[in-house]
Amino acid sequence: MTVADLGAVVPAVLALPIGFVAAWWTRRSGERAADAALSAGRSQAGAAIAAVHVQVRSEQEFRRQDVLAEASFAFLRAADALVATVRRLSSVDLDQRGAQLTEHGRAMESAFGALEVLASPELSSPAEQLLDRCRSLERLALDRAVLRPAVEALECGWCDDDTEDCDHPQHGAAWVAWCLLQEWPDKRFEERRGERDLLEFCLLESECLSGDEVVRVLALADRCPPSWSAMAGGLTRDPLIERVTSLRAEFLEAARSACSHLSVTGRAA
Template identity: 40%
Template sequence: MQLEQAVAATSALTTLIAVPATLLAAHWTRRSADRAAHATALAGFDQSQAAVAAAQLHERAGREQSLEDARRSAYAEFLSAADVLVRIITKLPEVPGPARRELLDQKATAVVQARAGVAVLGPPAVLGQAEEVAEQCARLEQLALRRAVLRSAISALEEAWCPRNAEFCQDPHHTSAYLAWELLDRWGRLEEEERWEELDFLEFCLQESHALDAEQVSQVLEVANSVACWDEMIGGFLRDPLLERFQAVRGDFVDVAYGSHGLVA
């Protein structure tokens, strides 16, 4: 009887001990599961954040690339418009007089429009150099028509020279063409009084050269009455100051564009 009571008591004690152990094991199992779930959630959150950051970085890189592409296009368009204007100005003496103004206006307007694109997209350094190019283009436009009159006349007079010895030829038309050419070449260096004294002689030589028609002679005389910027308009055999300045500011613009974005050539 005592033995049975002892066994019963032992079983009860074992049961009492087993229950808390089971509860404790269950507690730690749940806690471990919670920690694992939390760690998984954190890992997922970190991955999500990384994905968002990568997407934002990719989007920003795409915007920056789009901006650079737009700048590249704007810079190239501006340079192209300026170059076309200069080519037209150099060819303008060969264009019939009535068509010169319209052609010049078209190309000068294209420069102004293209410069607006640089103003919107370009950083200050590039915009500053673009302004220099635009100003030089405006200077070229300002002198282009008078320049075309003079350079057209110079070419026509040279073609009317004596084919053998222009300076000592006795043919009146050849001699007049040479004298008119020589007068125009040094016209801007004459004193005002000298120009007034020579003006009638210049008109006579232009007419007697038979190189120009009456309208062309009238245009040359009109330009000759204003000698401001004469050397820029008439140019020279080896150097052309007006175009040299354009090439200088154009080169500065390209240098700045390369330095900031590696863009146009």
């Protein structure tokens, strides 16, 4: 075979693998482009799905806060309704007082149950403290409705000038009766028994209370429950209500923090 013959054969022999390689390379390039496009599509789809998930979680969180805010507000309304009932209980007929307390107490328990399911520990803790204080207030409300109004009525019966030097019998009786009631839980049993007649006389002499009210005050004085001082209060203080009001403010602040995008409000009764 001559050189000329070899020159003619070699290009023909090389034409087949070169064509094959070119075809393979073209196909491989196409596959890589397809893979890149597929990868890009997957990345875009993943980013879109992630964005949807973020949006869904955000919407769910907003809905959760909406429900939590409503549950918090319902709990506050129930607490305020109970406190308002306790405040006006002395003006309610005796046979209706217990039923009204029970109604509002149950409403508050129900509201707390709904809130407890949704609330974080940072919110459920002050809510539970407020609930416990309202439970205590409910337990003491019937006795408070006897003692607190009596103390306030006696204060209204004092002399407008110098109470201790006043010689008006009714004014003086009101002052002595008020002092006895304020000091009553600090006295020993024997002292209370010895001064009971004096308390009765002063209550009647002051004419600040009706006969039935005097009977109820004396019955309470005979029992002298442990929370006497808190129920009686003082000239400007009402300790039982003050404690509830303080815990209410703490709960309201916690509710506002828990529902950051909402305005949780509630006016105290």
